[in-house]
Amino acid sequence: MEQEKRRPGRPRGHPKTGGRKKGTPNKITGDLREWLAGFLNGSREQLERDFAALEPDERIFAFSRLVGYVIPKQQAVTVEAQVEAEFKHLQKLLADAPDDAAALIAQKILELQENTEK
Numbered sequence: 001m002e003q004e005k006r007r008p009g010r011p012r013g014h015p016k017t018g019g020r021k022k023g024t025p026n027k028i029t030g031d032l033r034e035w036l037a038g039f040l041n042g043s044r045e046q047l048e049r050d051f052a053a054l055e056p057d058e059r060i061f062a063f064s065r066l067v068g069y070v071i072p073k074q075q076a077v078t079v080e081a082q083v084e085a086e087f088k089h090l091q092k093l094l095a096d097a098p099d100d101a102a103a104l105i106a107q108k109i110l111e112l113q114e115n116t117e118k
Helices: 027-042 044-053 056-067 079-096 099-117
Strands: none
Touching (some): 027 044, 079 099
């Protein structure tokens, strides 16, 4: 009889025990963020002088690298992906809607399909 392969970790269906609870921040990461925020706030004037002393092309490069940490990058969405997302949403509405609303939704789906085929 062949021996069953064992998987590492806890068996499926058994509850998680020990460790951090879901959503609990990592203490080291929190401490590092706090230290870095304090450092940046305390060094703000020097950092601004250093930034101003950079050559224009270096300043643009540094700015473009730093701004990604403050402003989230936007996900590029193609027209096809946008239409597909709207189509799926309409299908869900159609499944949950009363008959008169379903007819309107079905009409909109047909219009979307016609527009994407052009």
